[in-house]
Amino acid sequence: MDIRRLQAFVKIIDLGSISRAADLLNIAQPALSQQLAALESAFKQKLVIRSKSGVTPTTAGLELYRHAQTLIKQLDRAMVEISSGVGPLVGKVSVGLSPYSAGSTLAVDLLQRVRSRLPGITLHLTESFDDIYSELIMTGRLDMAVIHGSGPIKGVVFTPLMKEDFFLLAPLSLEFPQDSTGAVQLADIVDIPLLVPPKHNFVRSRIDMAFLRKQLKPNIIAEIEALLTLQESIAEGIGSTILPWSVASRIVVPDRSRIYPLRNPVIQEDVSLCIPETVPETEASVAVREQLIDLARAMATSRNWPGTQAS
Structure with missing residues (x-):
């Protein structure tokens, strides 16, 4: 089994096209097609389905893609660790940080810590609404991720970090009845225009569930992913939102x-650190994970973060 064939197969699946993969790899398309055919012959399985719009993996192809990602990443790690010899930790560590959570708030602090304490490590930080971090971790494309939720998910190990209460963020011009605190x-904001994340986001699911349990229907006027757009829209009085304090x-x-704090009910969500269950961690990823856990727990116990409790 040639590792280059596996690398080419991963690129074909990532791009969804043999011709685009051939261009990117600087390989003639017939030669790349032959490599794919050799893989299908070796595994005695059809790995992709070809169509006018490109290629999509079969069930067997998805399984090979997952294993190939792991093998390629382990080979890359072995080359870095062996070539570097004994000395400071080196390598690349990829961290997913869930948008609209404490994870994204930790990004700059984590970068500063790694630069000062682990200068040989290159961090790859990502925040994405579209990617499913647990899948990226299982395939080895991410070393770890901070996400909302506490699992369980097959193939992923969860370490609870904190619990976050959600708050109302509203234009200053709006006034609401408030209790002594x-x-x-929640019932007092049912009619105000709300700006929220899309439905596949954990924050949105918790908002929807809270209103549903009180048999209320929120007045959602827009779904917004970009924080800068959300910030300015609220400041301009277009609508309000519900978010963790972080x-x-x-x-x-x-x-x-x-x-404003929200009550009746309190909306709360777990924040966890996820790592792969079967892909071995490198020394570099373990070191970054320890720094991330330390930062998260310091945040959870800080008086500067209301509504946040250590798990």
Whole structure:
């Protein structure tokens, strides 16, 4: 089994096209097709389905893609670790940080820590609404990820980091009934225009569930992924949103928007660190994971983060 054939197969699946993969790999398309045919012959399975729009993996192809990702990544790690010899930790560590969560808030602090304490490690940080981080971890494309939820998910190991309460972030011009602690009841915001993440986001699912349990229907006027757009829309009075403190505190605009605690019910979500169950960790990824856990737990116990509790 030639590792280059597996690398080419992964590129074909990533791009969804043999011709595009051939261009990127600087290989003639017939030669790349022959490599794919050799793989299908070796495994005695059809690995892709060809169509006018490109190629899609079969069930067997998806299984090979997952294993190939792991093998390629382990080979890359072995080459880095062996060539570097004894000395400071080196290598690339990829970390997924869930948008609209404390994970994204940790990004800059984590980068600073790694630069000062682990200078031989290159961090790859990603925040994406579209990617399913658990799948990227299982295939070896991510070393770890901070996500909402506590599992279980097959192939992924969860380490609880904290619990986050959600808060209302509203234009300063809006006024709400508040209890003695300054909190706003969910029933009192049912009619205000809400700007929320898309449905596949954990924050959105918790918002929807809270309203459903109170038999209320939220007035959702837009779904917004970009935090800068959300920040300015709220400051301009277009709508309000519901977010964890870690995110709301980053986009509140003094004299234009305000954060309120939410009650009845309290909306809360777990934040966890995920690593692969079967792919071995490198020394570099273990070192980064330890720094990430330390930062998250320091955040959870800080008085600067209301509504956040260590798990």
